[in-house]
Amino acid sequence: MxxxxxxxxxxxxxxxxxxxxxxxxxxxxxxxxxxxxxxxxxxxxxxxxxxxxxxxxxxxxxxxxxxxxxxxxxxxxxxxxxxxxxxxxxxxxxxxxxxxxxxxxxxxxxxxxxxxxxxxxxxxxxxxxxxxxxxAAPVNGVTRWVTLMCKFSDIGTEQKTQAFFQSQYGEGVGQLGHYWREVSYNKINLAGSSAHGWFTLPQPRSHYVTEENGEDKADLKKLFADCGAAADATVDFNSVQGVNMMFNGDLDGYAWGGGMCAPLEGRSNFCTRATWNPPWSFSNLAPLAHEMGHGYGLPHSDNSDGDSDTYDNPWDVMSDAWYNAVSDGTYGARPKHINIFQRHRLSWVDGARQQVIVLGDLATRDIALDYAHLAASSNVQMLVLSLSPQADPYATVVYTLEARKREGPYEGALAGDAIIIHKVQASGTAYSIDADVPPANRANNEGSMFKVGERWVTPEGSHAVTVKAQTATGFVVTVGPPRAMSSPLPPLVRPAQVSASSSSPTRSTPAIPVRGRKPPERCGGVRGATSPQCAMRER
Incomplete structure (x- = not known):
C-alpha cells in the first residue's frame, strides 16, 4: 500500500x-x-x-x-x-x-x-x-472453549474418546491449556473448557459436503448449526468463547477456523469463535492450535520466497504447523509459538517489552533482546524498525525482530537459536526475512536465522542491525542507520579456485566471508536495494 x-x-x-x-x-x-x-x-x-x-x-x-x-x-x-x-x-x-x-x-x-x-x-x-x-481490542482473561464431537449419520467411527478430547484442554505440559498460557504470557487461559459427545448429526456427510465447480465444499454454517443443535441440551453456550467441532469424517480436504453464527440457546443469531476439524486435525495439537488461532483472529504468516504457499514459515504455528514441531506420544505434533507480531496483534506484548525505531532516527544503540518465549522478561522482546515517520509507526512497513531459542516443550525442535526478522506491511501478513539468494522454500534455513557477528540492512537502506552477542536470556543487537559510504560495496564474487558448491563465497575486496549465498545478480551487491532478497547480511 x-x-x-x-x-x-x-x-x-x-x-x-x-x-x-x-x-x-x-x-x-x-x-x-x-x-x-x-x-x-x-x-x-x-x-x-x-x-x-x-x-x-x-x-x-x-x-x-x-x-x-x-x-x-x-x-x-x-x-x-x-x-x-x-x-x-x-x-x-x-x-x-x-x-x-x-x-x-x-x-x-x-x-x-x-x-x-x-x-x-x-x-x-x-x-x-x-x-x-x-x-485494537485485547484478547485476555478466560477464553472458555467447548469441544463438540459430532459424527455424520452415515459414518459410525469414533476415532477418539471424550476423555481424550477433555484432556487436550489440560494444564499439563503439551496440553492446550498450558500452551495458550505460555504463548500469551499468561494473558489468556482455557479455564472451564470441556468436551462433549459423540453427537449424531441429523444428515449424512453428503448433505454437508457438496461439490461446487468440481471441488468439495463444506457448508460450515450447516455443520455449526446442526452440531451445535445436537449439543444444545447438554452444553451451556452462553458462557462459551469458542467452539471446537470434531467430525468423524473428512470435510472438504480442509480444517477450518474463524467464527460462525447459528440459532442456539434460544437466540436466533448466536455467534462465537469456531473451528471445524476432521480426524487428521484433531489427532494433532499443532493444527488444532492453528485453527484456534484463527478463532482468535490470527491470520497466516509466510516466508519470503514469493510463492503461493503460506505454510512454509516454521517460526509460527500460524504458518507451518508441521515442520520443526516437537512430537508428543499422546497428542501428536505439538504447536510451536506464534511470531511476535501475532502476539502484538492480540495485545499480549506489554508496552515495556516493545521498542519502536521510526524512520529518520539516526541514533545507534545496543539493545538487549530477550527470547520471545520468556514470560518474565526484563528486556525488550519485540523490536520494531518502522519505515514510517508518522504518529502510527505501523502505517506502512515495519520489520519486527525477535529472539528465538531451541528449547522447551513447544520450541525444542526449532531450527536453531537466532534473531528472526519479519516484514509486515500495513498490519497484514508477517513474512519471515531470508537473506539467502534465492530464498529457501521453507524458512528453517540458515538464511532465515541471524546469528552473532551477522549484519543485516533493510532493503530500503533505512536501518542496519548487527547481532553483537548472545546472552543467557537472548541476544544483544546494535541498531542504527547504515554507515555512510562514498561508493557502493563491490558485488559478491566467487574465486576461481572455489567450486560452485562451496558454502564460503567471498567478496572481492575487502575479503568478508558470506555464508551460503550466490551473487545477487539484480542487486549488484549494493545495500538498500529494493528487493528483500537484496538486503545484505555479512559475517
Missing part, C-alpha cells in the same frame, strides 16, 4: 468512525451505505500431503453478519485495505461503508472503510493515524 492510498483509506476510516460514534454528519454525504454487524472471518487449511505432492492453497472467506442473520460476502482484498488491520476486528461488531456499485449490473459495491462499532465512547477526534490503534 503506497502512502497516497494509505492516506485516502485512513481518511475514509476516520469519516466512518466519526459517523458510527455519532459525532457528526449523516452517512449519505460520505458513502452510499453504512451497514453494521459482526465481522466473520474463516480460514481453510488443507490436509498435509506427502513430499513431492501438490498442496492445495489455503482458503479465506470474509462476511458481515447482520443482526437479522443475513450475510454479506466481502471481497477479502478490499476488506483488508479498508480496515487497516482486518484481523483485530474478527468476531466483533463493525460498521462498513460501501461505495456505489460498479458500472455493470453485476458489480458489487466497493468497500470504502471498516471500523469497529463496539465502542460506546470516543475521547478524541478520530484521525487516520488513530484509526488502527482505536481498533
Amino acid at each position: 503506497d502512502m497516497k492510498t494509505s492516506t485516502t483509506t485512513g481518511r475514509a476510516r476516520a469519516i466512518v468512525a466519526t459517523l458510527v460514534l455519532g459525532i457528526a454528519g449523516t452517512a449519505s454525504t460520505h458513502a452510499q451505505t453504512i451497514e453494521q454487524g459482526l465481522l466473520q472471518l474463516e480460514w481453510g487449511d488443507p490436509a498435509p500431503v506427502a513430499p513431492g505432492q501438490a498442496k492445495s492453497k489455503s482458503r479465506f472467506n470474509a462476511r458481515l453478519v447482520k443482526d437479522d442473520g443475513s450475510r454479506i460476502a466481502l471481497d477479502p482484498a478490499q476488506a483488508r485495505k479498508a480496515a487497516g488491520d482486518l484481523y483485530v476486528l474478527a468476531n466483533r461488531r463493525v460498521a462498513i461503508a460501501f461505495g456505489a456499485p460498479g458500472k455493470t449490473a453485476s458489480s458489487a459495491p466497493t468497500i470504502e472503510a471498516i471500523v469497529p462499532a463496539d465502542r460506546t465512547a470516543q475521547s478524541a477526534p478520530v484521525t487516520a493515524a488513530s484509526a488502527r490503534v482505536a481498533a
